[in-house]
Amino acid sequence: MPRSLRECKNQRKITVITAYDYPTAQVLSKAGVDVLLVGDSLGMVVYGDTTTHFVTLEEMIRHTMAVMRGHTSGLVVADLPKSSYDTVEMAMESARKLTAETGVKVLKIEGCPEICEALVEAGFEVMGHTGLKPQETSKMKVKGRSQSEAEEVLKEAQALEAAGCLAVVLECIPSELAQKVTEKLKVPTIGIGAGPHCDGQVLVVSDLMGLYSDFQPKFVKRYAEMGDIMQAAAEKFKSEVESGIFPSHDQSYK
Numbered sequence: 459m460p461r462s463l464r465e466c467k468n469q470r471k472i473t474v475i476t477a478y479d480y481p482t483a484q485v486l487s488k489a490g491v492d493v494l495l496v497g498d499s500l501g502m503v504v505y506g507d508t509t510t511h512f513v514t515l516e517e518m519i520r521h522t523m524a525v526m527r528g529h530t531s532g533l534v535v536a537d538l539p540k541s542s543y544d545t546v547e548m549a550m551e552s553a554r555k556l557t558a559e560t561g562v563k564v565l566k567i568e569g570c571p572e573i574c575e576a577l578v579e580a581g582f583e584v585m586g587h588t589g590l591k592p593q594e595t596s597k598m599k600v601k602g603r604s605q606s607e608a609e610e611v612l613k614e615a616q617a618l619e620a621a622g623c624l625a626v627v628l629e630c631i632p633s634e635l636a637q638k639v640t641e642k643l644k645v646p647t648i649g650i651g652a653g654p655h656c657d658g659q660v661l662v663v664s665d666l667m668g669l670y671s672d673f674q675p676k677f678v679k680r681y682a683e684m685g686d687i688m689q690a691a692a693e694k695f696k697s698e699v700e701s702g703i704f705p706s707h708d709q710s711y712k
């Protein structure tokens with residue numbers, strides 16, 4: 459792991475995967491993933507909501523604690539959830555609580571360069587996020603196809619860098635725009651649905667592992683079919699219990 463994400467820019471690609479619990483953090487650390495993101499996608503992936511909008515700061519604290527206990531390498535980044543940073547004062551208080559109670563060092567928020575700047579000035583490390591901002595909308599839609607939207611995304615990415623963000627997530631924007639933003643910024647860009655030119659890539663763990671089947675965006679690649687593996691294991695357990703194969707002597711106390 460390089461000393462900072464910034465050192466990776468133009469050297470090697472950065473890998474980021476979301477994590478919400480202790481065992482997943484252990485596995486992703488062992489795999490050498492650079493950043494474990496406790497994303498507010500938690501709301502959908504773990505709690506089955508249709509948006510990230512109902513995730514609370516308390517839930518983020520609980521899940522970030524679990525990830526902090528499980529991770530053995532790499533950087534942990536935690537999202538400040540929607541409505542926890544409506545004002546600079548709220549952002550400060552939420553950031554203070556999340557970092558103090560979990561030990562996490564880096565926070566991510568969506569948009570809001572002025573809030574990022576205030577947090578950075580107060581000594582917090584912040585990852586920016588622009589393009590599609592799920593805390594603003596529940597619609598999965600590519601952002602930046604029109605000239606005006608593309609300019610808006612580039613402007614916000616530059617404002618996030620100027621605010622002191624250590625990296626900027628680019629979500630669901632055309633590849634050419636992501637390339638332009640990546641070339642313009644000195645800090646790394648981390649893409650999700652933003653094509654191959656970003657400095658790093660992030661995916662939601664359950665999408666990548668093939669555990670989440672409710673909805674699969676075009677940008678997801680499934681690297682495993684964990685849902686099928688888990689279902690087969692559960693079916694085998696059921697059949698062995700019903701037929702008396704499990705537990706055997708090996709799994710029983712004398």
Ligand code: KIV
Binds near residue numbers: 495500629
């Ligand atoms: O909450 C999340 O998982 C995220 C990623 C999609 C970047 O913000």
